[in-house]
Amino acid sequence: MLALVTGASKGIGKATVQLLMREGYKVVATSRTEPEVGDYRFRLDVSNRAEVESLIAKVRNEIGEIDAVVNNAGFGVYGSFLETSLEEEEYMVKTNFLGPIYVTKSIYPVMVKRRSGSIVNVVSEAAYVNSPVLLVYSATKAGLASFTNGLWAEARKYGVKVSGVYPGPVKTNFSSHPSFKGREITPKYAVEPEKVAKAILKGIRTGKREIYVPSKLKLDPYFLKLANVMQELTYRLVDKFSV
Ligand SMILES: NC(=O)c1ccc[n+]([C@@H]2O[C@H](COP(=O)([O-])OP(=O)(O)OC[C@H]3O[C@@H](n4cnc5c(N)ncnc54)[C@H](OP(=O)(O)O)[C@@H]3O)[C@@H](O)[C@H]2O)c1
Numbered sequence: 001m002l003a004l005v006t007g008a009s010k011g012i013g014k015a016t017v018q019l020l021m022r023e024g025y026k027v028v029a030t031s032r033t034e035p036e037v038g039d040y041r042f043r044l045d046v047s048n049r050a051e052v053e054s055l056i057a058k059v060r061n062e063i064g065e066i067d068a069v070v071n072n073a074g075f076g077v078y079g080s081f082l083e084t085s086l087e088e089e090e091y092m093v094k095t096n097f098l099g100p101i102y103v104t105k106s107i108y109p110v111m112v113k114r115r116s117g118s119i120v121n122v123v124s125e126a127a128y129v130n131s132p133v134l135l136v137y138s139a140t141k142a143g144l145a146s147f148t149n150g151l152w153a154e155a156r157k158y159g160v161k162v163s164g165v166y167p168g169p170v171k172t173n174f175s176s177h178p179s180f181k182g183r184e185i186t187p188k189y190a191v192e193p194e195k196v197a198k199a200i201l202k203g204i205r206t207g208k209r210e211i212y213v214p215s216k217l218k219l220d221p222y223f224l225k226l227a228n229v230m231q232e233l234t235y236r237l238v239d240k241f242s243v
Contacts, residue, residue, distance in 0.1 A: 003204070004028040004059065004066045006046050006103060007073030008035040011172030012122060015193035016070055016200050023201065028059055028066070031073065046073045046099030047091060056106040065114070066107050068204045071100035072122040076137040078179040088179065089136045096140035101147065108151075108160065115159040120203040121148045122196070125168045125212070128220040152209045161207025167196045168217050 003020050007013035008029035017029045017037045029038025032045050040063055044055050059066060074096040077088045100121050111117030126134055127141040148164035155162045169190035175183075191213060199211045212218045 001067045002026050002028065002064050003068040003070065004030065004056075004103075004107075005038070005070040005072060006030050006044065006099065007122075008038060008041075009033050011174065012167070012170060012193045012196045012200075013070070013072040015197040016072065019194070019197040019201055020068075025068070026063075028063065030055065045095075046071075046103060047094035049098075049102045052099070052102040053106055056103070060110075065110060067116070068118040068120070069103060069107055070120045070122065070200055070204075071103055072200075073099055074122065074124075074140075075177050076126075076134050076174060076179075077177060078133055078175075078181075078183060080133060081135050084136065084179065092136060093140055096137070097143045097147075100144060104151070108155070111160045112155070112158040118161040118163070118204040118207065119151070119155070120163045120165060120200050122200070123148060123164045123166050125166055125217050125220055127166065128224045130224070149209060152207070156207070161204070163203030163206070163208050163211060165196065165199045165203055165211045165213065166217060166220075167191070167199075167213040170196055170213075 003025045005013050005017050005027060008017045009031035013031065014037060017027050017035065020027050026039045028040045028042065029035035030042045030044035032043060034043050035041045042055055045051055075092060077084050077092050104119055108119065121144055123145050124141040126138040127145040130138050145164055148162060152162040169187050170193055171186055171190045172193050175186060196213050199213045202208065203211055
């Protein structure tokens with residue numbers, strides 16, 4: 001079985017490559033800097049559609065057809081919407097949201113023809129928890145969650161498994177982006193990347209639509225709905241009774 005992992009140079013991606021190799025997969029590992037682990041290692045910036053298409057064509061021609069894809073590459077820009085840079089945000093949208101779409105568009109049609117394959121997207125708790133300091137990041141992940149859920153519904157007709165993995169805080173280099181400027185946000189209860197890698201493997205095997213890490217985070221979407229209702233109610237009350 002051949003798997004392709006994006007964002008494989010560190011963190012969750014690296015742990016996933018290691019786990020998949022232990023489980024007997026041949027792994028194509030990709031990231032902007034050359035990954036240290038993987039049977040085949042390539043430099044790939046997922047925000048660049050031409051680079052994605054050309055690398056996947058190369059893998060197909062020179063290595064073989066991809067059985068499992070893990071769309072993991074991603075990063076966050078920290079700060080209020082007033083202080084963050086639009087250039088960084090554009091690059092983040094291309095990396096976190098369009099990157100998985102570019103990769104999936106290059107691989108999914110062949111999976112459909114073969115009536116087999118797995119696509120796992122590494123989303124985030126941020127898809128359902130609106131953080132004012134990771135605002136556009138949360139939006140990229142909400143978009144990725146929507147894409148993943150839609151594709152899950154379509155792909156099951158063709159025997160292709162699609163899964164979204166939703167981690168809370170994980171002990172990785174995520175806060176190393178310059179915008180964090182020492183405001184690292186890796187709380188004590190953050191999980192190890194290996195735990196997320198296990199969830200990714202579960203996603204590849206089962207095609208479960210949403211997998212939360214840790215599992216109690218599955219309540220997040222309900223809390224978000226409740227919070228939005230409460231916010232609307234509060235604004236209505238303020239409008240009604242303010243002079
Ligand atoms: N850590 C958390 O708390 C957390 C929580 C929920 C979800 N996530 C998600 O988990 C995924 C992995 O993040 P991580 O926590 O493992 O962070 P990380 O340690 O910073 O790893 C991010 C990986 O993505 C790669 N990457 C970034 N931009 C890229 C691009 N344009 N093209 C290709 N590769 C790119 C990086 O490698 P190069 O720099 O070499 O390209 C690196 O391998 C991300 O999608 C993130 O949003 C993380």
